[in-house]
Amino acid sequence: MLTRIAMARFDDHMQEGTLVKWHIQEGNRVAPGDLVAEINTGSETIRIEASEAGEVVVLKVAEGETVPVGTLLAVIDRAPAPAEAVTAKPGKSVKVRRIIARKMVESWQTIPHFFVTVAIDMTDVIGLRKSIGVTVNDFVLAACVCSLKEHPWVNSLWIDGEAVEQPVINLAMAVATDRGLYYPVLADCGGLTLGGISRKAAELATKAHQGHLTQAEMAGGTFTVSNMGMLGVESFSAIITPPQAAVLAVGTIRGEVVVNDNGEPGVAPMLRLTLSADHRILDGADAADFLATVKSYLEAPVTLES
Structure with a gap:
């Protein structure tokens, strides 16, 4: 199943946020608690962590981009990792x-x-x-x-x-x-x-x-x-x-x-x-x-x- 990470509203006055930095890449696997991204709300920088394990399918917003609350940021596939699984070497970023x-x-x-x-x-x-x-x-x-x-x-x-x-x-x-x-x-x-x-x-x-x-x-x-x-x-x-x-x-x-x-x-x-x-x-x-x-x-x- 797919988990969608969207730009959340972190305070009552927030209308948009800036994706400061991704700490994941497309194709990475994440575990609960892994640091996913840093979001600037205009008044502070929030660290976003993964709530579930899965594989990063796509990153929809580039670093430095400012988007409205509710904008889709990333999609994570919660399917379990296959059983002689090994960590892949970093490859060329599809986003780049x-x-x-x-x-x-x-x-x-x-x-x-x-x-x-x-x-x-x-x-x-x-x-x-x-x-x-x-x-x-x-x-x-x-x-x-x-x-x-x-x-x-x-x-x-x-x-x-x-x-x-x-x-x-x-x-x-x-x-x-x-x-x-x-x-x-x-x-x-x-x-x-x-x-x-x-x-x-x-x-x-x-x-x-x-x-x-x-x-x-x-x-x-x-x-x-x-x-x-x-x-x-x-x-x-x-x-x-x-x-x-x-x-x-x-x-x-x-x-x-x-x-x-x-x-x-x-x-x-x-x-x-x-x-x-x-x-x-x-x-x-x-x-x-x-x-x-x-x-x-x-x-x-x-x-x-x-």
Whole structure:
């Protein structure tokens, strides 16, 4: 049999509540007394516990969402667990997958994408990162922040039919976890150093893998970086997250034959970056200029330490 958990009225004046945090996922089994969710009534935060054992069938409300009293929050199947039952490893959240799917369909159907790719010699980044203890991705994030300051139009959002330049840089970064893909945001990061960006990115990535990101830590992105280099992908084109103007796709570093200024061949560690841009906001020249600036920082990475 199914148990339905709805937004209860916790005081006489309560008309709506905010789902602050889920402590369960679809497919989990719960026992009586297990913590299910935290609800904010406007005056206090209430902890909701399971009254019966069962399996979570569906979560109907997202974290951070405010809904009226009586709204269905979750459904639990009270059927008993089968007899060599084992606890399943955490899998990708169906809810997260649905949210991503909806956003990506909206993006692909409504945004006129175009794509620009550059190849970057990462020799100096590879040499420098070992001495200062940051990752290649940290250098890319820092280069994007510096470049967005020089090309603020790329840091725009499409709002009510027009591009609106944003006063702060909120850099979103794609993090793939066992539960699905998350986009934590380095909020107002225009003033951070390379080391500061590295520390904040590591903190957010850890929280994403642990499932501890808050709604606020995933909101307000103005530009996104998606890195698949660790998966061995040479290059790819990412889909823009509305209402942002662009997303930067980062491939893997691989040795390639290059020709120096004297016409002599050699091998260099090359990285390909592909900018997916909204043609309503950016033209080809805008994208090319932005990528040229990113390239200049990554090929002279000492400039990112200051």
